[in-house]
Amino acid sequence: MKNTLLFSLMWCFSTIMNAQTIDAVASWNDVTYFVMGNQVKIYDYQANKVTKVVALSEAFKGITFQKIDAMVAYPDKAKVYFFSGNEYSRLDMLTGKIDNGYPKNMSGWNGVMDKVEPNDLKQKTNTKEIAFFAGTWAEALAEAKKTNKLIFVDAYTTWCGPCKYMDANVFTDAKVGTYFNANFINFKMDMESAAGKTFAKQFPVQAYPTFLYINSQSKVVLQESGSRGVSELLEQAARANENKNNTNQTTNTAKGISFFEGTWEEALAEAKATGKPIFVDAYTTWCGPCKHLSKNVFTDQKVGLCFNKKFINFKMNMETEQGKAFGKKYPVGAYPTLYFLDKNGDVLKKQVGAGGADWLVDVGTAI
Numbered sequence: 001m002k003n004t005l006l007f008s009l010m011w012c013f014s015t016i017m018n019a020q021t022i023d024a025v026a027s028w029n030d031v032t033y034f035v036m037g038n039q040v041k042i043y044d045y046q047a048n049k050v051t052k053v054v055a056l057s058e059a060f061k062g063i064t065f066q067k068i069d070a071m072v073a074y075p076d077k078a079k080v081y082f083f084s085g086n087e088y089s090r091l092d093m094l095t096g097k098i099d100n101g102y103p104k105n106m107s108g109w110n111g112v113m114d115k116v117e118p119n120d121l122k123q124k125t126n127t128k129e130i131a132f133f134a135g136t137w138a139e140a141l142a143e144a145k146k147t148n149k150l151i152f153v154d155a156y157t158t159w160c161g162p163c164k165y166m167d168a169n170v171f172t173d174a175k176v177g178t179y180f181n182a183n184f185i186n187f188k189m190d191m192e193s194a195a196g197k198t199f200a201k202q203f204p205v206q207a208y209p210t211f212l213y214i215n216s217q218s219k220v221v222l223q224e225s226g227s228r229g230v231s232e233l234l235e236q237a238a239r240a241n242e243n244k245n246n247t248n249q250t251t252n253t254a255k256g257i258s259f260f261e262g263t264w265e266e267a268l269a270e271a272k273a274t275g276k277p278i279f280v281d282a283y284t285t286w287c288g289p290c291k292h293l294s295k296n297v298f299t300d301q302k303v304g305l306c307f308n309k310k311f312i313n314f315k316m317n318m319e320t321e322q323g324k325a326f327g328k329k330y331p332v333g334a335y336p337t338l339y340f341l342d343k344n345g346d347v348l349k350k351q352v353g354a355g356g357a358d359w360l361v362d363v364g365t366a367i
Contacts, residue, residue: 026073026080028093033059035068060091062098129177132188137195140187145216150244152184152237153212155191155199160208160285162227173230183241184213204262206315207294208285213240223261225315226294256299259313264322267314271343277367279311280339282318282326287335289354300357306364311340340367 024035034041034050040059042052057063065084073080073093080091088109089102132154133140144151154171156163170176180186190196191205203212207225211233214220222240259281260267271278281298283290297303307313317323318332330339330347340349348367355363 024068024071024082026071028073028075028080033071035071038066060098061096063089063091064098064103065089128174129172130180130186131177132186137187137189137199140185141216141218144185144214147185148216149183149185150221150240151212151214151216152180152186152240153203153214154186154188155196155203155205155208155210155212156188157192157208158190162285162291163209165227166209170228170230170233176230176233179234179237183237206259206261207283207317211236213237215244225259256301256304257307257313258304259298259315264314264316264326267312268345271312271341271345274312275343276310276312277343277348278339278341278345279307279313279364280326280330280341281313281315282323282330282332282335282337282339283315284319284335285317290336293336293354293360297354297357297360303357303360303364306361310364310367338363340364 022034022036026033030045032043032045034043035056038056040052040054040056041050042054042059043049044051056065056068060080060082063082065082065087068082068084070083071080072083075093078093079099080093082089082091083106084103086106087103088106089104090099091097092099133143135143140151143149154163154166156166189199191200191208202218203214203220203223205212205225209227210223210225211228212220213222221243222236224236228236257279260270262270267278270276281290281293283294316326318327318335329345330341330350334352336352336354338351339347340351342348349363351363
């Protein structure tokens with residue numbers, strides 16, 4: 001299917017470009033829009049061809065631009081942004097019309113039109129939000145060694161809701177920015193990028209977001225998963241700084257469940273080696289009760305004391321490739337589903353749903 005689609009798009013690009021220059025391209029609802037001057041060619045994936053050629057004003061009702069320089073679709077927000085010169089406009093996918101109040105000046109996109117000097121591409125420390133390092137991972141390690149600071153890594157994906165929450169509401173907080181810019185080299189790692197996949201081989205990540213505090217020798221001082229509020233993130237960061245020279249602590253063992261950092265196969269091997277059963281939290285990133293467990297139950301001290309002593313604890317995102325493979329052997333019909341397996345991977349108990357800390361301690365104690 002992917003090869004067919006790729007061939008189709010290559011054919012379409014070739015055919016269109018032989019006739020005219022493409023100014024902008026964006027896709028949504030299984031359709032790709034090729035803007036070429038004052039006309040738009042509409043390519044339908046199902047029909048495998050261009051099905052319409054219409055005027056720019058007809059394709060996007062209410063647009064006033066005579067020429068489009070670029071356009072970006074955000075299907076999850078049902079919006080399309082058009083850029084022309086120093087102005088931009090926004091289309092509502094649901095109505096097919098330009099939203100009221102547009103076009104607007106590009107000054108609304110803070111910093112986009114600012115002149116950037118080469119030296120400004122590295123981390124700034126006088127901002128009101130976290131200033132993330134703009135170089136490579138190797139450069140960040142070198143900077144950490146030079147400054148004797150830990151590296152704070154936000155391991156994220158572009159589709160992760162809690163990751164977007166952190167970007168919009170926590171990393172932008174002035175108190176967070178002041179503390180993190182003064183104490184860390186801050187680095188964002190897209191775990192689905194080529195660099196992220198390489199990073200994951202050395203620093204396995206099972207859930208998003210995951211926050212890692214790493215020293216200049218590439219040793220993890222602290223690693224925790226899940227979104228945090230401002231005060232929670234600052235408390236986490238303070239603990240990382242306190243344990244700056246302790247490279248044995250890879251997860252939060254002070255309170256709450258410490259989840260295994262590695263692959264599912266490695267977790268099974270660890271269970272066999274230790275003789276411990278495995279506790280698996282089978283979840284999705286969009287599941288409300290799953291978030292409740294992660295935020296309010298797995299972080300409880302008495303839950304941690306029970307589960308860290310008794311089980312190998314593993315978080316399984318059921319929408320990842322690893323999760324899909326897990327689901328073939330251990331069916332999951334609702335979220336969250338909690339599996340308790342013996343050291344050989346045989347099911348001891350399957351628990352569906354979420355409760356409180358006392359409830360989970362009772363469930364774990366009964367295994």
